[in-house]
Amino acid sequence: MGRFDGKVAIVTGGAQGIGGATARRLAKDGALVLVVDINEASAAANVDSIKKAGGMAVAMKGDVSKEDVCKAMVARAVREGGRLDFLVQNAYGGGSAVSGSALDVSSQAWDDGMNLLVKSLFLGAKYAVPEMRKAGGGSIVNISSVHGILMAPKAMVYETGKIAVIGLTRQMAIDFGPDKIRVNAIAPGHIVTENMKKGWDAHGNAEGKRFFELQYPVRRTGVPDDIANSVAFLCSEEASFVTGVLLPVDGGLSIQLQENILMDVVPYVREHPNMKFPYG
Ligand SMILES: NC(=O)c1ccc[n+]([C@@H]2O[C@H](COP(=O)([O-])OP(=O)(O)OC[C@H]3O[C@@H](n4cnc5c(N)ncnc54)[C@H](O)[C@@H]3O)[C@@H](O)[C@H]2O)c1
Numbered sequence: 001m002g003r004f005d006g007k008v009a010i011v012t013g014g015a016q017g018i019g020g021a022t023a024r025r026l027a028k029d030g031a032l033v034l035v036v037d038i039n040e041a042s043a044a045a046n047v048d049s050i051k052k053a054g055g056m057a058v059a060m061k062g063d064v065s066k067e068d069v070c071k072a073m074v075a076r077a078v079r080e081g082g083r084l085d086f087l088v089q090n091a092y093g094g095g096s097a098v099s100g101s102a103l104d105v106s107s108q109a110w111d112d113g114m115n116l117l118v119k120s121l122f123l124g125a126k127y128a129v130p131e132m133r134k135a136g137g138g139s140i141v142n143i144s145s146v147h148g149i150l151m152a153p154k155a156m157v158y159e160t161g162k163i164a165v166i167g168l169t170r171q172m173a174i175d176f177g178p179d180k181i182r183v184n185a186i187a188p189g190h191i192v193t194e195n196m197k198k199g200w201d202a203h204g205n206a207e208g209k210r211f212f213e214l215q216y217p218v219r220r221t222g223v224p225d226d227i228a229n230s231v232a233f234l235c236s237e238e239a240s241f242v243t244g245v246l247l248p249v250d251g252g253l254s255i256q257l258q259e260n261i262l263m264d265v266v267p268y269v270r271e272h273p274n275m276k277f278p279y280g
Contacts, residue, residue, distance in 0.1 A: 002030025003236055008081030010034045010073055012064045012124065013091030015042035017193035018143065021224030022088055022231045027055030029232060032081040036060045036073045037091070064091050065115035070123035074131055084131035086235045089121045090143040098157050105156055117161025118168065125172055129181060137180030139235040142169050144185045144246060149254045166246050173244030182243040184234045189250030191222040199278030208275040214265050217252030
C-alpha cells in the first residue's frame with residue numbers, strides 16, 4: 001500500500017527536472033499523476049518511465065500560463081482519476097528565464113515571465129480548489145526558489161516572480177485553510193537537473209562545481225529527488241498541520257552569512273583560478 005493510493009495529483013512542468021522527479025515520486029507512493037508540460041515528447045517519456053515502474057500517470061501537453069490550459073488540466077485530472085488531491089506548480093522556462101535588469105527587460109518579457117511564474121499559479125489554484133473542496137481537502141505546493149529569499153543581479157523577472165510565489169502561497173493558505181486545503185512553497189537551492197547537468201557539462205568544470213558546493217553548509221548541491229521528497233512530505237498527512245510555509249530545501253545556503261561564505265571560499269578561489277560555470 002502506498003501512502004498516496006487513491007489520490008490524484010497534477011504536476012506542472014512534470015516532464016523533466018524537479019517536476020519530472022516529483023511526478024515519479026508521487027506515482028511511486030501510489031498517486032495517479034497528470035504530467036502537464038509544453039514538451040509533449042518528454043512528458044510522454046516520463047509517463048512511460050512511471051508506468052514501467054508500476055505507477056499510474058497521464059501526459060497532457062499544455063502551456064500553464066494560459067487560463068484555458070489550467071482549466072483543462074484540472075478537468076482532465078478529474079476525468080482520469082475522479083478527484084483532485086494535489087497540485088504541484090513547478091513549470092519554468094521561456095519568459096520566466098529572461099535575464100536582465102529593469103533597463104534590459106522588455107514589457108513583453110515581463111508579462112511573459114509573470115504569466116508563468118505567478119499568474120499560472122493563481123489560475124491553477126482557481127480551478128483546482130473547487131475540486132479539492134469536493135475531495136474534502138488537498139495540498140498545493142508552489143515551487144519558489146532561494147531566489148525568492150535573496151536576490152541575484154540581472155534577474156529582475158525571475159527574482160520578482162519567485163518572491164511573489166511566497167506571498168501568493170501565504171495568502172492562499174489563509175483563504176483555503178478552512179477547506180482543509182494546505183498551500184505551501186518550496187525554495188530549492190541549486191538543483192542539478194538534466195538541463196542543469198547539460199549546462200555544467202557544456203560550460204562548467206569540476207573546479208567550478210566544487211566552488212558551488214563549498215558555499216553550501218552541507219557541501220553539496222541538490223538533486224531533483226531532494227525536492228520531490230519534500231513535495232511528497234508536504235502532500236502527506238505528516239504535514240497536516242503545515243500550511244503557508246516556505247520550506248527552503250537548499251542545504252543551508254540561505255541561512256549562512258555571505259561574508260562568512262566568502263571567507264571560507266577565498267582560499268579555494270586562489271588555488272583554483274580556472275573555475276568555469278554554466279552561467280554568470
Ligand atoms: N534547478 C534549479 O536549480 C532550481 C532552483 C530553484 C528553483 N527552481 C525551480 O524549480 C522549478 C523547476 O525547475 P527545473 O530546474 O526542474 O526546470 P527544467 O527546465 O528542468 O524543467 C521545467 C519543465 O517545465 C516545462 N515548461 C516550461 N514552460 C512551461 C509552460 N509554460 N507550461 C508547462 N510546462 C512548461 C519544461 O518543458 C520543463 O519540462 C522551477 O519553478 C524553477 O524556478 C529550480
